[in-house]
Amino acid sequence: MATDLLEALARANLAGSLVLILVMLLRVPARRLFGAEAAYMLWAAPVGAALLSLAPWPFGNPWPGAERMTLRPLVEAAAGLDALAAVWAVGAAVGVALAWRAQAAFERDARAGRAGPAVSGFISPRVIMPAADPYSDEERVLIRAHEREHVRRGDPKANALAAALQVVFWFNPLAHAGARTMRIDQELACDAATLRRFPKARRTYAEALLKTELARGALPFGCRWPAAGAHPLEVRLAALKGGPRHDLMGAWTAIVLTLAASTLTWAAKPPVPEPPDRPPPADDQPAMSVMLISVPAPAPTR
Secondary structure (H helix, E strand, O other): OHHHHHHHHHHHHHHHHHHHHHHHHHHHHHHHHHOHHHHHHOOHHHHHHHHHOOOOOOOOOOOOOHHHHOOHHHHHHOOOHHHHHHHHHHHHHHHHHHHHHHHHHHHHHHHOOOOOOEEEOOOOOEEEOOOOOOOOHHHHHHHHHHHHHHHHHOHHHHHHHHHHHHHHOOOOHHHHHHHHHHHHHHHHHHHHHHHHHOOOOHHHHHHHHHHOOOOOOOOOOEEOOOOOOOOHHHHHHHHOOOOOOOHHHHHHHHHHHHHHHHHHHHHHOOOOOOOOOOOOOHHHOOOOOOOOOOOOOOOOOO
16 A cells, blocks of 8 residues: 555656646746736646546557556665655645644734735635725725635635645645745736736736735635745736737647646556466366276286
8 A cells, every 4th residue: 555655646746746847947938928827827737747647548558668667666666665655644744734824824814904915715715805904995996806816716726736735745845836836827817817807907006016015924725925935026016017919829828738748747657567367266276076997807817
């Protein structure tokens, strides 16, 4: 059981990491060419690649001889499989505890009126605004529209999935860097979607962003700008300067790249070797009967 668990983790981690690196390289050019919403769609590719790496390829073996490339011998060669699986389980439990602690800290700030603007929760998400916000009436309308856009697009559920993947792949720094970068692209995409509804409020929207305080901590189950990062406000303001010119083309490009990366990862998965045929049980083997026949001795000759 430990071997199966570790092999699945290794396979999903490798597939997801390779596609995640590709997305990290493409996200900024995609945003400049096609807009923030198309760039955000690319983040479905690493998740799809990781999940499909665990599914069997249904069209036979696309790579002859690939059964010799299975990760199982590498996993089985590691010493102390049970201990390694226990270390992973402890790390995952610590990740769950840290996420729970961060969410609880945000909820305490929200009840005290010190949190927001943000969306909290993913099952029944709700918009959180600070008790004494500095926004004008027009700015407040735009900020609330931004947060409601998160809910409409299903971003809280996407962030909950990202938090779960961070727990599963807690040992991989790329998982944490990717989750944080995905949230940045998510906010930029939500900015673009909000301004599409209010195309004449670009300046007012930028002024509202200038009045928004940066987050002080993580929010695993919800939506807000990540707490740490280099020049986060400058990134958002720069993205507001101009709208994308190829929205539809960008969306289709992101979809095609996502499907291609996931399918190639799926096809490249080495097939699970068939177990050797076992001899039939003793009860099923044909029985051999031995018959003893007594032959009379020949008569003595005279």
